[in-house]
Amino acid sequence: MADTDHSPAQSPLLAEDEPTRRDVILVAAAGFAAVGAAAALWPLLDQMNPDQSALSVATTELDLADVDPGQAITVMWRGKPIFVRHRTDEEIAAAKAVPVDDLPDALARNANLPDDAPATDENRTTKGHEGFLIMIGICTHLGCIPKGQAPGDNKGDYDGWFCPCHGSQYDTAGRIRKGPAPQNLAIPPYAYTSDTKVKIG
Amino acid sequence: MAHASSYQPTSSFGQWLDARLPVGRVMHDQFMTFPTPRNLNYWWTFGGILTFMLAVQIATGVVLAMHYVPTPEGAFDSVETIMRDVNWGWLLRYSHAVGGSMFFLAAYIHTFRGLYYGSYKAPREVLWILGVLILLLMIATAFMGYSLVWGQMSFWAVTVITNLFSSLDAVIPGLGTKLVQWIWGGFAVGAPTLNRLFSLHYLFPFLIAGVVVLHIWALHVPGNNNPTGIDVKGPRDTVPFHPYYTIKDGFALLMFVLLFAVLLFYAPNLLGHSDNYIPANPLQTPPHIVPEWYFLPFYAVLRAIPNKLMGVIALISSIAILFFVPWLDTSKVRSTRYRPIYKWFFWVFVVTAIVLGYLGSQPPEGWYLIFGRIFTAYYFLFFLVVMPVVGLLEKPAKLPGSITESVLGPDEPLPLSVPKARQREQVL
Amino acid sequence: MTLRRSALAGLAIAALLVAIGATATLHAADEAPATPPAHNHDEPVIESQSWSFNGPFGTFDRAQLQRGYRVYHDVCSTCHSMRLLSYRNLGETGGPEFPKDAVEALAAQAEMTDGPNDKGEMFKRPGRPSDRFRQPFPNPETARVANNGALPPDLSVMAKAREGGPDYIHALLTGYRDPPAGFKPAPGMHYNKAFPGHQIAMPPLLSDGVVTYTDGTKPTVDNYARDVAAYLMWTAEPKLEERHKLGLRVMVFLIAFAVIMYLAKRAVWARMHGHAAPTA
Numbered sequence: 001m002a003d004t005d006h007s008p009a010q011s012p013l014l015a016e017d018e019p020t021r022r023d024v025i026l027v028a029a030a031g032f033a034a035v036g037a038a039a040a041l042w043p044l045l046d047q048m049n050p051d052q053s054a055l056s057v058a059t060t061e062l063d064l065a066d067v068d069p070g071q072a073i074t075v076m077w078r079g080k081p082i083f084v085r086h087r088t089d090e091e092i093a094a095a096k097a098v099p100v101d102d103l104p105d106a107l108a109r110n111a112n113l114p115d116d117a118p119a120t121d122e123n124r125t126t127k128g129h130e131g132f133l134i135m136i137g138i139c140t141h142l143g144c145i146p147k148g149q150a151p152g153d154n155k156g157d158y159d160g161w162f163c164p165c166h167g168s169q170y171d172t173a174g175r176i177r178k179g180p181a182p183q184n185l186a187i188p189p190y191a192y193t194s195d196t197k198v199k200i201g
Numbered sequence: 202m203a204h205a206s207s208y209q210p211t212s213s214f215g216q217w218l219d220a221r222l223p224v225g226r227v228m229h230d231q232f233m234t235f236p237t238p239r240n241l242n243y244w245w246t247f248g249g250i251l252t253f254m255l256a257v258q259i260a261t262g263v264v265l266a267m268h269y270v271p272t273p274e275g276a277f278d279s280v281e282t283i284m285r286d287v288n289w290g291w292l293l294r295y296s297h298a299v300g301g302s303m304f305f306l307a308a309y310i311h312t313f314r315g316l317y318y319g320s321y322k323a324p325r326e327v328l329w330i331l332g333v334l335i336l337l338l339m340i341a342t343a344f345m346g347y348s349l350v351w352g353q354m355s356f357w358a359v360t361v362i363t364n365l366f367s368s369l370d371a372v373i374p375g376l377g378t379k380l381v382q383w384i385w386g387g388f389a390v391g392a393p394t395l396n397r398l399f400s401l402h403y404l405f406p407f408l409i410a411g412v413v414v415l416h417i418w419a420l421h422v423p424g425n426n427n428p429t430g431i432d433v434k435g436p437r438d439t440v441p442f443h444p445y446y447t448i449k450d451g452f453a454l455l456m457f458v459l460l461f462a463v464l465l466f467y468a469p470n471l472l473g474h475s476d477n478y479i480p481a482n483p484l485q486t487p488p489h490i491v492p493e494w495y496f497l498p499f500y501a502v503l504r505a506i507p508n509k510l511m512g513v514i515a516l517i518s519s520i521a522i523l524f525f526v527p528w529l530d531t532s533k534v535r536s537t538r539y540r541p542i543y544k545w546f547f548w549v550f551v552v553t554a555i556v557l558g559y560l561g562s563q564p565p566e567g568w569y570l571i572f573g574r575i576f577t578a579y580y581f582l583f584f585l586v587v588m589p590v591v592g593l594l595e596k597p598a599k600l601p602g603s604i605t606e607s608v609l610g611p612d613e614p615l616p617l618s619v620p621k622a623r624q625r626e627q628v629l
Numbered sequence: 630m631t632l633r634r635s636a637l638a639g640l641a642i643a644a645l646l647v648a649i650g651a652t653a654t655l656h657a658a659d660e661a662p663a664t665p666p667a668h669n670h671d672e673p674v675i676e677s678q679s680w681s682f683n684g685p686f687g688t689f690d691r692a693q694l695q696r697g698y699r700v701y702h703d704v705c706s707t708c709h710s711m712r713l714l715s716y717r718n719l720g721e722t723g724g725p726e727f728p729k730d731a732v733e734a735l736a737a738q739a740e741m742t743d744g745p746n747d748k749g750e751m752f753k754r755p756g757r758p759s760d761r762f763r764q765p766f767p768n769p770e771t772a773r774v775a776n777n778g779a780l781p782p783d784l785s786v787m788a789k790a791r792e793g794g795p796d797y798i799h800a801l802l803t804g805y806r807d808p809p810a811g812f813k814p815a816p817g818m819h820y821n822k823a824f825p826g827h828q829i830a831m832p833p834l835l836s837d838g839v840v841t842y843t844d845g846t847k848p849t850v851d852n853y854a855r856d857v858a859a860y861l862m863w864t865a866e867p868k869l870e871e872r873h874k875l876g877l878r879v880m881v882f883l884i885a886f887a888v889i890m891y892l893a894k895r896a897v898w899a900r901m902h903g904h905a906a907p908t909a
Contacts (some may be wrong), residue, residue, distance in 0.1 A: 009262065048397065054387045057601065074484065079389035081484050138389075143364040144486040152815050152828065164488045166504075166565065167362065182371070182509055239901070281713050281786065284868070291868040292875070327678045440901065452890045459883050466876025467685050470789060478790035478865070479782075 054078075059201035061193070064132060072149045074137060077188060077200045081145060083137035083161070086170060091159065093129060095121040095173035103184075104176050109195070110187040119184055124173045129192060134200070135174045136188050139163040141181035146170060207228050230419055237446055238427035238441035242606050245425070246453030247311040253454055254304040255413065259406050260296040262346075269349065272401035273392050276351035277480045295469040301343050301474045304462045308336060316526070316535035317547060319535030320426040326527040328419040331412055333523045338409045340520070343493070345402040351395060352477030353487050354579040359398070360390050361490060365503075368510040389483065430535030431600055433549040436603035465588045488626075489564065497561030498554050502580065504565040515577070522584045529584055531592030547586045553579050636889045675793040675800045678855065682862060685877070688870050692727035692844055697860020700853050702735075703840045705784065708776060708831075710764040713785035714864055717758040723870040724863055732758050739763035777817045779830035788858070788865040794860040795822065802854035803885050805833035 019077075034195035043158075060077040064084065067073055072085040100106050100118045107116065108123035117123045125133055139146050141163065147153040148161035148170075156162030158177045168179030175184040190200040210387055219226055246255040268287050270279035283290035291499035312332070316322055321329035348359045363384050369377035388394030424433060433439055440446075454514045464471060476487045492500050502519045522529075537544050553576045560576065563569040601607035681690040698719065701711070716736035719727045727735065736756040741763060744751035756763060765781075766772035773780050788794045804823035814820050818828040835850045842848045844858075863869070 046387055048393075049383050050385075050387045051393070054393070079387060079391050079483070141364075142361040143367075144361065144490075145484060152818070152826075164486055165357075165490055180507065180509060278713065285713065285718075295872075297877060417855050445901075448890070448894045452887070452894045455883065455887045455890050459880075459887060462876070462879050462883055464871055466879065469872075475790055475792050475794075477784045 011201045046080065059199055061197065061199050063197055065196040067132075069131065074149050075200075077136075081137040082200060083133075083135050083149060083174070083185070085133045085149075086131050087133055091172040092121065093176075094159065095124075095171060098171065099174075105182065105184045107184070108187070111189040112191075119173075119175055121173045124175070124184075124187060126192060132198075133172075133174055134187065134190055134198065135185040137147060137161075137185070139165065139168055139181055140176065140183040140185065141168050141179070142168055144186075204230070204234070204236055207234055229419070231417075232447075233441065233443045235421065236433070236436070236444040237442045238425050238433055238438060238604050239427065239440045239445075240427050240604050241425060241446065241449075242428055243425075243449075244291045244310070246450045247307050247314065248420075250307045250454050250457050251304070251311060252413065253458075254300060255406065255409060256306055257300050258297065258304060259410070261293050261300065262403070262406065265293055265297055266399075266403060269399070271349065271396045271413075273351060273395055273481065276349060276395060280350055291442055292465075295465055297346075298473065299461065299465045299469055301346065302464070302493070302495065303457070304339065305343070305385055306341060309458065309495070312336065312523075313551065317537045318428060319430050319530065319537065320428055321527045322430075322516040322530065322532075322535050322586065323527070324423045325426060328416065329527055330425070330524055331416040331419055333520070335409055335412050335416060336523070337520060338412065340403040340496070341464060342402060342409065344618070345398045345405070347493060348395070348398050349402060350477055351481045353479040353481055353485075354477040354490070356390065356481035356483065356491060357486055357490050359394065363390065363394075365513045365516070368513045371510045389399070391483075407494075417618035426535060427604060429536065429601055429604055430539070431604060431607075434603045480538045491562055494558065494562075497559070498557035499561070500572050501557040501561035502577050504561070505577040507569070515581075519580060522581070526584065526588070529588040531589050532595065532597070534597045534600060539600055540591075540595055541598060543591045544585060546591060549579070550583045550587075553583070659674065672697050673800070673804070673825065673827070675796050675823060677796050678799055678858075680795060680859060680862070682859070682869055685873060687873060689725075691726050691860065692846075693856050693859045694863050695727065695862075696842060696844070696846060696852075697856040697858070698725055698735075698836075699842070700857040701784070701860055702703070702887050704853075705857065706762070706765060706780040708765055708772070709784045709866060711780075711785050712764060713760045713782055714762045715758070716756060716760055716762065718864075718867065720758070724867055725860070736760060752790075777818075777830065781831070784861060784864070786865040788861040790865075794861045794865075798858040798861055799854045801829075802835055802848070803851055804858065 034198050060075055060082070062073075062075050062084070064086070067084065069086050070167045072083065075082045075084065075087075085142050100120055103119050106119050108119045110117060110123055112126070113123055122130070124135075125131075128184045137145055137149070142165060144163050144165035146161035146163040146168070148155040154162045154164075154180075158169055158171035160170040160172045160174060160177075163181065164178065166180050168181035169177050170181075170185055171177050173184075176182070190198050206226060206229075208219070208223075210219050210225060215225060218224070225340055265283065268279060268283050268290065270276060282295065283294050285291075287293075289348040289427060315329060315332065344358070344362065347354045363381055366380045367377035367382065369380060371377075382388060384394070385391065386397060427433075474491065474493075477486075491497070499516055503512045503516040506515045532543065534540060537547050555570070557576050557580065560569055560573045565573065602611060681687060681693070693819070701709075716732055716739075718744065719725050719735060720729055720732040736758050739756035739762075740753050741756045741760055742751055743754050746752055766775065769780055788798060791797045793800070800823035801821060804821045806820055806822055808814055808820035808827075814828045814829070818830060819832055820827055821829045835853050837850055838848050840848060840853060842852075846852055
């Protein structure tokens with residue numbers, strides 16, 4: 001390819017007159033272009049966030065009257081499994097016996113309590129309903145569903161839940177005890193609407 | 202490699218077009234008369250093979266998309282409809298699935314060839330970087346494509362891999378969760394996730410094709426490297442690309458397609474996982490989650506690190522480190538052939554990559570985990586320590602005077618010594 | 630032979646050997662994922678069976694598939710659905726290849742729910758070849774209630790959805806035993822030596838003579854298991870025969886093409902022998 005002369009032509013139209021004012025206008029034009037491009041980009045990105053219908057299907061109601069001690073049920077809320085276990089007295093006692101300082105994650109992770117609430121057994125349940133542990137059944141490591149709901153399942157060393165993906169083990173209060181998961185199983189926002197009825201979300 | 206154009210359109214239309222859009226001239230100069238080192242061995246045929254595989258994947262993918270339904274209810278069954286009822290559907294679907302594996306096989310061989318012969322060294326750094334970029338795009342495309350089957354392994358691979366981003370919560374609390382929900386379009390992997398994976402899986406191959414054009418452009422500026430790693434010194438060192446390399450690439454491509462056909466017709470599910478014939482179930486995680494074979498080494502690196510965030514960083518680094526190879530290697534010579542010490546480290550690295558692949562398929566416990574850590578350590582040490590240090594300390598073997606000399610032997614201007622001439626074709 | 634030629638010929642021969650060798654060695658792992666090696670004493674050992682559809686030239690045994698359908702229909706289909714199959718598939722090439730009137734008769738045995746009609750009501754009618762197989766339960770919840778909480782999985786692609794494929798299915802159906810001393814299956818569970826964990830919710834329903842065979846094949850549990858496993862292989866991979874047939878043609882074409890291409894490559898590069906590079 002032949003060499004082309006790229007040096008600017010000495011046109012009177014491009015002469016350096018009034019440099020300050022022209023520079024300001026050019027910078028302003030570039031600024032408008034940048035703001036316009038960024039503003040146009042935002043809807044293209046934000047459309048990927050959860051949409052209105054996903055945000056609205058937020059509550060699930062369940063009846064705990066038929067769940068006997070030692071039994072567990074799983075319900076769906078926002079496309080996630082919710083683990084409900086009616087714990088036996090021994091299971092509650094085992095959970096209460098663990099000092100909070102010994103836990104890998106010392107926070108309650110309970111959406112109904114302040115963020116800094118300690119992970120005591122009381123803070124993982126609701127006062128007056130200590131038997132019922134209600135949690136989001138998704139391992140806090142990489143999102144697998146831990147085993148421990150069905151009668152024949154491996155419940156891990158702490159008799160709670162065991163995640164088959166990378167071996168995280170949770171105790172009878174759903175607190176992480178061993179394995180790579182960084183946090184206790186999360187407790188969803190919920191409230192008792194009567195003695196045995198619960199509204200999640 | 203700049204060379205004088207010998208293109209002379211004969212027809213009047215050819216001349217008319219040449220003055221307006223010289224595509225014919227570009228094709229002629231870049232793919233017919235392009236001067237190519239005369240000593241390229243069969244490891245140099247994988248570039249052509251990869252171009253072919255990209256074309257196969259795009260062609261089969263576009264027609265599969267005419268029958269595929271990207272919804273959680275419809276995805277699995279639409280794939281089975283393709284396999285059962287669509288004319289030639291089984292052939293198209295198995296070609297696309299096995300083709301993905303063949304594409305990666307060729308890409309890895311191509312990458313290791315570049316590593317062995319120093320094809321990343323000046324003046325080919327940009328060429329190499331574009332290649333690594335293509336590899337990254339391929340990884341993203343393959344991951345999204347695998348998810349579309351919406352079997353158990355698809356679903357849980359998406360869940361586990363997208364959840365890797367939640368590790369950012371350890372940097373800025375809430376950022377990772379927000380990002381993961383943005384990727385999902387909901388609070389769990391679901392219908393919006395599948396639909397966008399499909400959209401992007403359709404887009405990415407065309408991005409790859411675009412970068413491939415840049416990759417070939419960047420190749421044609423300095424011209425091909427060659428097994429000796431020394432520069433072309435004159436016309437005696439090269440042959441025109443056509444017919445010499447079109448025919449050689451063509452033969453190698455046929456051998457490759459033969460292997461492809463064996464897998465396609467006689468073992469189409471050999472490289473797949475049986476769990477992906479179980480429809481996705483968001484309430485039940487399979488006992489062992491393993492990625493496709495071509496991701497296993499990276500998966501082993503991820504699992505070798507006990508910390509979630511550090512594991513993700515190691516995973517990303519294991520690929521991103523390739524971008525820096527042109528500057529990590531301090532050697533004065535390109536080809537490993539003339540590097541007596543580095544040669545050993547190189548082959549240990551090849552073994553490391555294969556062993557990591559095996560470890561990635563095994564549960565991360567006991568000895569598997571310990572070996573996973575040892576080999577992960579070597580993987581990174583190879584790039585960060587071996588490449589810079591050995592390059593400085595090593596005394597390379599004597600290089601041949603020219604490419605022609607390496608082929609025909611020294612001091613034989615117009616040799617009649619046939620046996621030596623025939624050494625040219627030796628592989629490696 | 631010179632060094633160069635032998636290197637090239639060696640490469641070509643090696644590639645062909647790889648192709649042929651792979652075909653030969655992979656045939657056991659053919660359609661379904663390979664039978665896994667036993668990792669430890671806890672994991673079930675699945676024995677490889679000899680199947681007519683194995684190998685690069687394998688085809689289904691029509692009579693076996695017809696018997697297998699009989700076993701599926703009489704036993705399995707009371708609990709297991711097969712939602713990807715239609716009655717018309719039973720008459721298609723490469724499958725059991727029931728005659729046309731037999732397919733219509735088999736379809737008509739099933740009572741299908743159709744509708745709504747012009748009064749807006751659902752109604753019952755005999756099945757047609759275009760119908761999907763009748764499902765034993767209207768939804769998974771009903772299936773669980775009827776089966777003590779366990780959900781019988783759909784069998785359409787079962788032979789590809791389990792490691793070992795038809796070998797596994799045969800081993801499972803013939804794997805019921807009395808539990809060994811000290812092993813207590815949970816209530817409602819049954820001991821099976823082929824099932825991972827050895828506790829399976831499915832009861833042993835096959836026993837000698839439960840399905841009537843009309844072609845003289847011995848009505849034993851082993852034959853039932855073998856036939857239904859072959860039938861499930863067909864339902865999972867209905868185009869297997871077509872694939873093997875096309876594969877052979879493609880291999881012949883590619884090998885011939887490769888030989889010609891090798892000769893062409895040699896002819897082109899022969900111009901270079903003993904010469905300096907031509908000036909392009």
